[in-house]
Amino acid sequence: MRVIVQNLQKRPGLASSLVREHKPDVLLAQEINLKTEDEALFKTAAHNTSKMGFGTAVYGRGPTSITDMILVNSPHAETGWLIVKKTTVALYEDGVHLVSFHGYNGMPFKSVSKLIDHVAAVLAVIPKGSPAVFAGDFNTWSKEHVDAVTNLMMNEGFMLACSWPYPGRKLPLDHAFIRDLRLDSYTTYQNESDHIGIILDLHLDP
Template sequence: MKKKVLIGLPIIIGAATLLAYHTIFTLPEQAQVSTLSAQVNTPELACYNNAKPVAIDNDGKLNVLVWNIYKQNRSDWQTALTHLAKDKQLLLLQEASLTPALRTWIDNGKWSGNIVDAFKAFDTSAGVLNLAHQLPKQACAYTEMEPWLRLPKSAIYATYALSNQQILAVVNIHAINFTYGTEEYYRQLDQLATALAKHNGPMIVAGDFNSWSRERLQVMKSLLDKLGVKEAVYTPDHRKQFINGLPLDHLFYRGLVLEKAKAPISDASDHNPMEVSFRLLK
């Protein structure tokens, strides 16, 4: 009898785990982007398109916040996000959980944007989120499955109008984390680099790259070097680091003038934010 119980126990545990997984998480059948705006109401789409985009910069200035906000799990996330966003025209957030509190914060700040679900947890979207005071020209969804956790990571490829008549391409990424090698990591970044390679104007590539190994750094830089981008250098630089000292968060840019970049300390997430100021080329 005891032997039967011991044999059956792993099956029971496995079934219970699978049931809990499907109860908590809902995975999209394909990559989809949702649009958040008081002005428009669109269904979830592979790509959102806007025929009449408005420039997002402020008289040639473009201040950008890049931040993994840890699903707003820290109690002071709202105060910190309000402070960090006050002089920004573009927010690129990773691990955003579209809770009622975050949706209220977006509405109160008159932000608009797009979120790509990596998954829904108890019907609440979680993924990468772009916010600006104007909607993009286009926003497309990308996801890549985590081999171990079996939960996707997400990315947005978006384009925005600028006041100098150029179009800015932006990638906001939360990269694959737990893998044995770099195959899935390469595939995720290569898809985005391929999309960016078709763009002739300025660009920003930013987010949580989970670049915790030299091999991952090499993959990341080999793909992005082909795009002619530079990496922002931060003063101070308090970006989150892996135990080996490698930073996980990055911002690369092209066709813009970098004026300043800093990565201050914040206890409102398990990552510190990156604040980067650009000036448009005339």
């Protein structure tokens, strides 16, 4: 299973371009600008987006590969109580749960506990013990953020498959956690977003 994880920075049409270029089985998109994407490609995608089309999405290559969509919002609003980060959860083939996660940010205070509340709210809707990919932009602005998220995920049976850099920062914001899956390889790539993207090649543990 080839999975792309990308914060798109609301760049018009970028998700469609990445799908055409890299031909993934799955795209876990954050900050998608859905109204600018190819309708034919994203007709059956699961998404948790605002009226303007901004949010997260889970794309699957086949027309019936994505089912059982669950939408989870952060328990905490931010930026003057106007913005609530959105997460999309969906079921993929072979019973793999997919999570496109855009974590609580909370500028300028960047609360660790509120980010953990958001992660926990998403974990609560994923069946325990099911294979899963939980990935995206976690907004882990400090080592404390990274450690807290990693510990919570490990307690739920996930392992940190990889983290990848955000330009100009020592600590990564983007992470991919997996459960009952094996990471064969990964490749990062540059694109027009401010976030680097990643391509993960995964398979189910026997």
